[in-house]
Amino acid sequence: MTAVTPPPEALRAPLVVEFPFTRSLGPVQSAFLTGLRERTVLGVRTEAGEVLVPPVEYDPATAAELRELVEVATTGTVTTWAWNPEPRPGQPLATPFAWVLVRLDGADTALLHALDAPGPEAVRTGLRVRIRWAAERAGAITDIACFEPHESAREHEPAPHDGRFDAPVTGIVAPARLDYTYSPGRAQTRYLHALGERRTVGERCPSCAKVYVPPRGACPTCGVATTDQVEVGPRGTVTTFCIVNIKAKNLDIEVPYVYAHIALDGAGLALHGRIGGIPYDQVRMGLRVEPVWSEDGRYPDHYRPTGEPDADYDTYKELL
Amino acid sequence: MPKEPVAVVGIGQTKHVAARRDVSIAGLVREAALRALADAELTWADIDAVVIGKAPDFFEGVMMPELYLADALGAVGKPMLRVHTAGSVGGSTALVAANLVAARVHRTVLTLAFEKQSESNAMWGLSLPVPFQQPLLAGAGGFFAPHVRAYMRRTGAPDTIGSLVAYKDRRNALKNPYAHLHEHDLTLEKVQASPMLWDPIRYSETCPSSDGACAMILTDRAGADRAPRPAAWVHGGAMRSEPTLFAGKDFVSPQAGQDCAADVYRQAGITDPRREIDAVEMYVPFSWYEPMWLENLGFAEEGEGWKLTEAGATELDGDLPVNPSGGVLSTNPIGASGMIRFAEAALQVRGDAGEHQVEGARRALGHAYGGGAQFFSMWLVGDTPPAG
Numbered sequence: 001m002t003a004v005t006p007p008p009e010a011l012r013a014p015l016v017v018e019f020p021f022t023r024s025l026g027p028v029q030s031a032f033l034t035g036l037r038e039r040t041v042l043g044v045r046t047e048a049g050e051v052l053v054p055p056v057e058y059d060p061a062t063a064a065e066l067r068e069l070v071e072v073a074t075t076g077t078v079t080t081w082a083w084n085p086e087p088r089p090g091q092p093l094a095t096p097f098a099w100v101l102v103r104l105d106g107a108d109t110a111l112l113h114a115l116d117a118p119g120p121e122a123v124r125t126g127l128r129v130r131i132r133w134a135a136e137r138a139g140a141i142t143d144i145a146c147f148e149p150h151e152s153a154r155e156h157e158p159a160p161h162d163g164r165f166d167a168p169v170t171g172i173v174a175p176a177r178l179d180y181t182y183s184p185g186r187a188q189t190r191y192l193h194a195l196g197e198r199r200t201v202g203e204r205c206p207s208c209a210k211v212y213v214p215p216r217g218a219c220p221t222c223g224v225a226t227t228d229q230v231e232v233g234p235r236g237t238v239t240t241f242c243i244v245n246i247k248a249k250n251l252d253i254e255v256p257y258v259y260a261h262i263a264l265d266g267a268g269l270a271l272h273g274r275i276g277g278i279p280y281d282q283v284r285m286g287l288r289v290e291p292v293w294s295e296d297g298r299y300p301d302h303y304r305p306t307g308e309p310d311a312d313y314d315t316y317k318e319l320l
Numbered sequence: 321m322p323k324e325p326v327a328v329v330g331i332g333q334t335k336h337v338a339a340r341r342d343v344s345i346a347g348l349v350r351e352a353a354l355r356a357l358a359d360a361e362l363t364w365a366d367i368d369a370v371v372i373g374k375a376p377d378f379f380e381g382v383m384m385p386e387l388y389l390a391d392a393l394g395a396v397g398k399p400m401l402r403v404h405t406a407g408s409v410g411g412s413t414a415l416v417a418a419n420l421v422a423a424r425v426h427r428t429v430l431t432l433a434f435e436k437q438s439e440s441n442a443m444w445g446l447s448l449p450v451p452f453q454q455p456l457l458a459g460a461g462g463f464f465a466p467h468v469r470a471y472m473r474r475t476g477a478p479d480t481i482g483s484l485v486a487y488k489d490r491r492n493a494l495k496n497p498y499a500h501l502h503e504h505d506l507t508l509e510k511v512q513a514s515p516m517l518w519d520p521i522r523y524s525e526t527c528p529s530s531d532g533a534c535a536m537i538l539t540d541r542a543g544a545d546r547a548p549r550p551a552a553w554v555h556g557g558a559m560r561s562e563p564t565l566f567a568g569k570d571f572v573s574p575q576a577g578q579d580c581a582a583d584v585y586r587q588a589g590i591t592d593p594r595r596e597i598d599a600v601e602m603y604v605p606f607s608w609y610e611p612m613w614l615e616n617l618g619f620a621e622e623g624e625g626w627k628l629t630e631a632g633a634t635e636l637d638g639d640l641p642v643n644p645s646g647g648v649l650s651t652n653p654i655g656a657s658g659m660i661r662f663a664e665a666a667l668q669v670r671g672d673a674g675e676h677q678v679e680g681a682r683r684a685l686g687h688a689y690g691g692g693a694q695f696f697s698m699w700l701v702g703d704t705p706p707a708g
Contacts, residue, residue, distance in 0.1 A: 013451035021381035022439045026344030056391055057346050063364045063394030065350075171341060176381045184452045192452055210567035220563035240473070242465030243519035244458050251457065256519075259458040261466050268567030274457055285473055299454045313473070320470040320572060 031163030072106035105156035139169030187217035210268030233264035277304030327544035330360025330537030339438035364394035373413030374655030407690025410658025411697030434533035493646025532653035552666035556587030658688025
């Protein structure tokens with residue numbers, strides 16, 4: 001046992017979370033986005049007679065279901081703006097532009113979009129603008145490439161529209177991506193450094209004396225910092241397991257295989273690993289195992305039987 | 321001052337299905353809310369606050385969906401709260417709403433929970449590729465299957481018990497028009513012959529992935545007096561949490577679950593849950609969790625839960641019907657699943673459960689859990705106001 005010493009520096013790595021979420025649009029958003037594809041901007045009329053663009057399904061004031069669609073103009077007025085000097089990837093324009101709220105003629109609310117302008121001196125509240133349509137349109141807000149300055153008459157009476165188009169868009173894919181920098185913290189960094197030497201080092205809670213593997217820097221039960229590093233294993237006991245018969249996505253493991261909870265000798269709780277070196281249908285609770293390391297793996301590739309007699313149930317039942 | 325009695329006077333659900341491509345998320349929650357309002361014969365103006373719950377944001381990728389759902393749920397000018405406790409969220413959402421009424425903060429509260437699983441992938445949302453960490457090597461059921469094996473070892477339960485639960489719940493679902501799975505041709509033999517996915521869990525012993533929403537209207541004694549249909553009364557409600565993983569955690573029978581049930585029974589004056597409770601809607605995402613929770617919730621001694629299942633006590637016509645609605649095994653819009661348990665318990669004591677009504681049900685338990693058996697929420701409802 002050694003006192004906890006801080007490692008040189010906690011590890012850090014990029015964590016990118018991305019997924020192509022799908023959206024069922026419902027009747028109102030379906031009409032709005034399909035309309036954009038057809039260069040038609042639709043709003044919805046509220047119970048009080050206001051025209052909301054973009055439209056919503058339910059009246060923000062009364063909660064009534066809104067279905068009365070109207071067509072508004074493709075020209076409008078900037079109601080407020082902010083200059084974006086350094087566009088990021090995925091934003092509407094690659095060159096510096098203004099984020100604008102535009103009240104289209106005939107609408108009572110403003111739509112958020114981008115304004116292509118040479119510089120902030122060319123933008124002002126009250127500026128008259130029009131839609132610049134994207135060349136390729138698919139039924140998405142990006143069918144409006146951006147807005148551009150354009151003088152035009154302001155008068156426009158919204159016209160009733162039934163919202164019907166051929167081949168309506170009923171769903172969209174909305175890819176989401178989040179970029180994080182992840183740090184596992186000091187305790188896990190210590191653990192990972194030890195794994196690099198093929199040692200498994202947990203940390204002991206000074207209050208309940210349980211050894212946490214992997215360590216988290218604190219005991220979740222007692223709420224106090226773990227104080228001592230303790231090497232556990234390398235041998236351990238299979239406390240319980242399942243036999244996996246279906247291939248999980250992104251896992252290159254031949255089925256069937258055994259996925260087990262393994263309590264390393266001296267650890268206060270089990271960790272998870274694959275069992276190899278024994279036919280899958282001969283794995284059992286209480287089996288004694290040891291890690292098998294691969295050339296470049298951070299973690300043991302799998303665990304294999306040690307050949308020792310099985311552990312008695314009473315020795316690990318508290319770890320289930 | 322004693323707490324205000326809390327009554328459930330309106331219940332609404334969507335027909336749960338694999339994918340509701342015809343509606344937006346707003347349209348989905350709206351449908352359940354309107355049905356609850358219609359059941360209570362109330363309008364948006366009668367609602368003082370909205371309490372909403374769903375599973376983690378990653379499941380649909382809408383950060384803080386409550387922001388954009390305020391319109392659909394008539395929340396303008398009213399407090400709107402979101403509750404966030406993983407799979408148990410439907411239950412804890414209802415309890416937060418109930419507590420607002422019990423504390424006389426609000427008189428009538430709309431509470432609602434939903435999930436549109438078709439718009440995302442829950443398994444992806446639960447297994448983000450965190451750097452330096454060992455990936456889960458087993459897929460969705462692989463997290464639960466080892467705990468089922470531990471239960472079998474601890475109790476000596478025969479390996480057929482899980483199939484009995486699955487067959488029962490799927491048959492019960494045939495009597496519930498809102499249930500997702502309606503497997504008319506299912507037999508016990510087919511359950512037992514279904515593929516073993518994560519031994520000891522078979523395909524037919526796992527829950528589906530559903531789109532759906534559930535809503536309830538909770539109100540005070542005066543509101544219940546005006547209600548057109550019988551109310552379900554909240555006799556007890558509790559939540560408990562514990563860490564996801566800690567040394568000494570009992571995954572088969574978590575302490576937080578036992579403590580939560582004990583608190584609910586104490587509030588409701590229940591001393592013998594097996595005899596005093598007429599119907600149970602418990603959160604059983606994999607069939608074996610029925611016998612496990614029967615023990616955890618005090619309906620059976622440790623090691624004896626599977627015997628109730630095997631003896632047929634938990635069948636719809638047994639003396640302790642469990643999941644007469646068909647349960648999570650038949651319907652699983654994750655964020656809503658807990659609230660559906662709570663709502664189905666209320667339907668039972670209101671005598672309004674239709675074909676899956678438990679005859680003469682007067683007290684029913686709704687139960688939810690989530691987050692790797694970390695969060696527990698339960699309520700006990702009765703057909704008369706609580707004493708005192």
